[in-house]
Amino acid sequence: MISVLLPLASSILSFVFAAAVFKRYSTRPAHKHLLVWGTGLVMYGIGGACEAFTGAFGFNPVVLKIWYLFGAILVAAWLGQGTVFLLARDKWVRVTTIILVAVSIFATFAIIIAGVDPSYKVGAELTGKAFTTTWVRMLTPFFNIYGTVTLTGGALYSAWLFWRKRVLPNRMIGNILIATGAMAPAFGGVLNRFGLPGLYIGEFIGVFLMYIGFIQTTVSVTQSAAVSVAE
Amino acid sequence: MSQSKPTRPEHSEAYWQTMKYVIIALTGLMIVALILALIVVLRLIPWS
Numbered sequence: 001m002i003s004v005l006l007p008l009a010s011s012i013l014s015f016v017f018a019a020a021v022f023k024r025y026s027t028r029p030a031h032k033h034l035l036v037w038g039t040g041l042v043m044y045g046i047g048g049a050c051e052a053f054t055g056a057f058g059f060n061p062v063v064l065k066i067w068y069l070f071g072a073i074l075v076a077a078w079l080g081q082g083t084v085f086l087l088a089r090d091k092w093v094r095v096t097t098i099i100l101v102a103v104s105i106f107a108t109f110a111i112i113i114a115g116v117d118p119s120y121k122v123g124a125e126l127t128g129k130a131f132t133t134t135w136v137r138m139l140t141p142f143f144n145i146y147g148t149v150t151l152t153g154g155a156l157y158s159a160w161l162f163w164r165k166r167v168l169p170n171r172m173i174g175n176i177l178i179a180t181g182a183m184a185p186a187f188g189g190v191l192n193r194f195g196l197p198g199l200y201i202g203e204f205i206g207v208f209l210m211y212i213g214f215i216q217t218t219v220s221v222t223q224s225a226a227v228s229v230a231e
Numbered sequence: 232m233s234q235s236k237p238t239r240p241e242h243s244e245a246y247w248q249t250m251k252y253v254i255i256a257l258t259g260l261m262i263v264a265l266i267l268a269l270i271v272v273l274r275l276i277p278w279s
Contacts, residue, residue, distance in 0.1 A: 141272045145265060152261045159254050169242055172250060179257050183264055190267040193274075 003055035003124055006200045010207050011048030017211045018042050024218065033085035040079035044207060047071020051126050051200060059130070061116040068128055069111045072140050074104055076147025076186070083154030100146075107143070110136050125199050127192055140189075148186050155179035155213075174217030181209030 018041035025034035050067030054060065077100060084096050113133070120130035128137045155178040162172035188202020 138272070138275045141268045141275070145268045148261060148264055148268065152257075152264075156254055156258055156261065159250075163247065163250055163254060166247060169246075169250075176250070176253060176257065179261070183257070183260055186264045186268070190264070190271060193271050 003200065004052050006204050007048040007051030007055065009048075010200070010204045011045045011052060013204075013207050013211060014041050014045035014048055017207060017214065018045060020211075021214070033082045035082075036085050037079060037082035040075055040082055041207075043070040043075040043078060044203075047075055048203060048207075051203075054122060054126050059120055059122040061118050061130070064116055064126065064130055065111050065114070067126055068131070068136075068140075069108060071126075072128060072189070073107050073111070073143050076151065076182075077104075077143040078147075079182070080147040080150030080154070083150050087154050087157065103143075107136075107139050110139065124197050125192060127195075144186060144189065148182065152179045152182040152186075155182065170219075171217045174213040174215075177209045177213030177216060179213075181206045181211075181213060184209065 018038045021034050021038040021041060025031060025038060028034065047067055047070050050063045050071060053063050054067070081097065081100055085093055088096070114136045115132035117130050117132050122130070128140070131137060155175040159172045159175035159179065162168050162175070184202045184206035185199070186202075188199040188206075191198035191202070
């Protein structure tokens, strides 16, 4: 039951979070990082939905491929790319985006052609062990290392900037929550790799903390503006 | 009659110091996560 409800909750929360990010982007079309973050969150939601589907209806090779592509390979890197859009110079944004798009297309084809053991008996959590084409599993850590460095590192760098200037403590806290949330599925993914449970709870804690962090960083601006208006 | 303006909440120096250690601790955790990811990569490489 927990293998259905937990990823289902993560998936719903991810889509709600994505809707909030896209809504914010619709009022600030110059803020491209919101569009990329929203795309990453949709991938997060798809991953959770695939996990919930497997928990409810059993193993399905197509669902495994969709889960592995969006939920295991692409999600962290694309969320991190949103942070690159926010913090990096235009030249680096262009270079990294071109590379990420290229390797994402390669990963998509790799997953499409990869073999899956249709009789694989899935345990408590989905895992890439069902792939008979084992080299595709080597792609994941590279995407996730990039995602961890950019998303977690970017959030911690932002938090540090706010700390150093002693300004906007809400944004500092928000970034700390985003960094913590970004690490939760990363640790869960490592546990999953070693055959231990922890991925699903890591994903839920991750999206929950990132959403709270996002609200914290955005609502505080409105409140500050309200105070300024009141002054 | 003097009017007091609404002000943003100020935080103590202890608060900022605590936050510094939180940020440092999270940076340490991120490095641990990256090391674990590298271990995963090394385990996946068919060495022989």
